[in-house]
Amino acid sequence: MGEAVKDGREEVIQAWYMDDSEEDQRLPHHKNPKEFISLDKLAGVFVYVFIVVSLCLSVICLLIFACIVSGAELGVLSWRLDADNYETDEELKKIRESRGYSYMDFCEVCPEKLQNYEEKVKSFFEEHLHTDEEIRYCVAGSGYFDVRDRNEAWIRVWVKKGGMIVLPAGIYHRFTVDSDNYIKAMRLFVGEPVWTPYNRPHDHLPARKEYVDNFVNNAINTSA
Numbered sequence: 001m002g003e004a005v006k007d008g009r010e011e012v013i014q015a016w017y018m019d020d021s022e023e024d025q026r027l028p029h030h031k032n033p034k035e036f037i038s039l040d041k042l043a044g045v046f047v048y049v050f051i052v053v054s055l056c057l058s059v060i061c062l063l064i065f066a067c068i069v070s071g072a073e074l075g076v077l078s079w080r081l082d083a084d085n086y087e088t089d090e091e092l093k094k095i096r097e098s099r100g101y102s103y104m105d106f107c108e109v110c111p112e113k114l115q116n117y118e119e120k121v122k123s124f125f126e127e128h129l130h131t132d133e134e135i136r137y138c139v140a141g142s143g144y145f146d147v148r149d150r151n152e153a154w155i156r157v158w159v160k161k162g163g164m165i166v167l168p169a170g171i172y173h174r175f176t177v178d179s180d181n182y183i184k185a186m187r188l189f190v191g192e193p194v195w196t197p198y199n200r201p202h203d204h205l206p207a208r209k210e211y212v213d214n215f216v217n218n219a220i221n222t223s224a
Helices: 039-043 090-099 117-124 206-223
Strands: 013-017 046-055 060-069 077-080 103-109 134-148 154-160 163-167 173-177 183-189
Touching: 013 039, 039 077, 090 163, 103 117, 117 173, 154 163
Parallel strands: none
Antiparallel strands: 013 154, 046 060, 077 163, 103 183, 134 154, 134 163, 134 173, 134 183
């Protein structure tokens, strides 16, 4: 048996289920034992397995079709990019063109650059959703993006330099820096940016209803 192909994204993005500790939000908050999640599973990857059994003694062919559905299916997309050359990175350019990310700016979260730093960090950690995608490309530092799975458990997504993630519209999430207290991120948006956070509960919003239909109810119906 050959070795499994390593996902290069996992050098800059990792995801795991969180514990229930009330300790500092900037700590990793791993479960014991640790419970990691693949980035494909976080996005929602469908794997189709076809098994064909042919009996040569007679012209009989048995086709067995199996569909294995991933567990998380949250629609969280991710890439590993060249953060040292983001201005000329062709892969980033292709992603922006294909997904319509016309707007771009940068934000730095650290005590030196953000007024009322501790209050801001706490406010970012309030569970909320947006009515549009949240796109963050870490060009320096690192931080945690926490998302709810369909069973309401928290998944922590650690994004480091070179990692880019897209949180779908309507997903409940929150953000915090890690213990290094520094991240510089590129923010992308389709058209003019709208950063409005809707703190939970806002289940009545169309974006939330669409997210639930696409990633929660659809996953339940598929696995039933």
